[in-house]
Amino acid sequence: MKTLVEAIALVVLVIFLFLQNWRATIIPLVAILVSLIGVLAFAYVFRFSLNNLTLFGLILATGLVVDDAIIVVEAIARKIEQAVRPFQASVEAMDELTGAVVSTSLVLMAVFIQVAFFPGSTGKMYQQFALIIAFSIAISTFNALSFSPSISAILLRPPRSARGPLGWFFSRFNRILQWIIDKYLASVNFLIRLRYAVIGLFVVGLAATYFMFTHVPTGFVPSEDQGIVLAIIQGPDGVALNYTDQVITKLEQGY
Numbered sequence: 001m002k003t004l005v006e007a008i009a010l011v012v013l014v015i016f017l018f019l020q021n022w023r024a025t026i027i028p029l030v031a032i033l034v035s036l037i038g039v040l041a042f043a044y045v046f047r048f049s050l051n052n053l054t055l056f057g058l059i060l061a062t063g064l065v066v067d068d069a070i071i072v073v074e075a076i077a078r079k080i081e082q083a084v085r086p087f088q089a090s091v092e093a094m095d096e097l098t099g100a101v102v103s104t105s106l107v108l109m110a111v112f113i114q115v116a117f118f119p120g121s122t123g124k125m126y127q128q129f130a131l132i133i134a135f136s137i138a139i140s141t142f143n144a145l146s147f148s149p150s151i152s153a154i155l156l157r158p159p160r161s162a163r164g165p166l167g168w169f170f171s172r173f174n175r176i177l178q179w180i181i182d183k184y185l186a187s188v189n190f191l192i193r194l195r196y197a198v199i200g201l202f203v204v205g206l207a208a209t210y211f212m213f214t215h216v217p218t219g220f221v222p223s224e225d226q227g228i229v230l231a232i233i234q235g236p237d238g239v240a241l242n243y244t245d246q247v248i249t250k251l252e253q254g255y
Helices: 002-019 021-047 051-080 086-115 121-146 149-155 164-193 195-215 243-254
Strands: none
Touching: 002 021, 002 051, 021 051, 021 121, 021 149, 051 086, 051 121, 051 149, 086 121, 086 149, 121 149, 164 195
């Protein structure tokens, strides 16, 4: 629970650091809380317990469920900066982002849902973890398509430059961030000019991945079935050896 609270606090801090607007920060924060509460309702309906795996799923979901909300809020805020009214900015942003939000969420859900169908006790152990994350992504997608654009049209306003120590910090931060973006764009342009070499490296990477996958020993957890059954048989005091043999025989026959 302590880690979950810390994860939410760190996510909110990062959102505020990059969006630099408390109004824009509120929207992803509410999306996190709604998604986590919805996941707990799902866990209650399906009788999942709050164990280490489900709590780990909640912690991991904290970073996943906020992605869609950040994308939507950032796109709307960018259009508002271009002098578009908040309502119209929300409509235009969702026209551009709906397909991308739905497709990325479906991909993430497909990755985690298949884990829930692993056979044996391994699948049973990870079933709750996988379904917790998958359902949280589904709720966050619904929030991103409905709640986030609606509340953005209400809360977001044209940006104002921050003042005081916070404004000084944001100006330095934005200067460093812009430098990183410029260097990144320069590297992307360089790699585009070497696109055939990049494709070759990608193919080599695929081959190396296949080699490692086929040669590295498998098994994230020890095998759950060693083919051994350990049992303790305790008979009444003073019984003969024949009595014990009969009990063992019945046990071996599945009696």
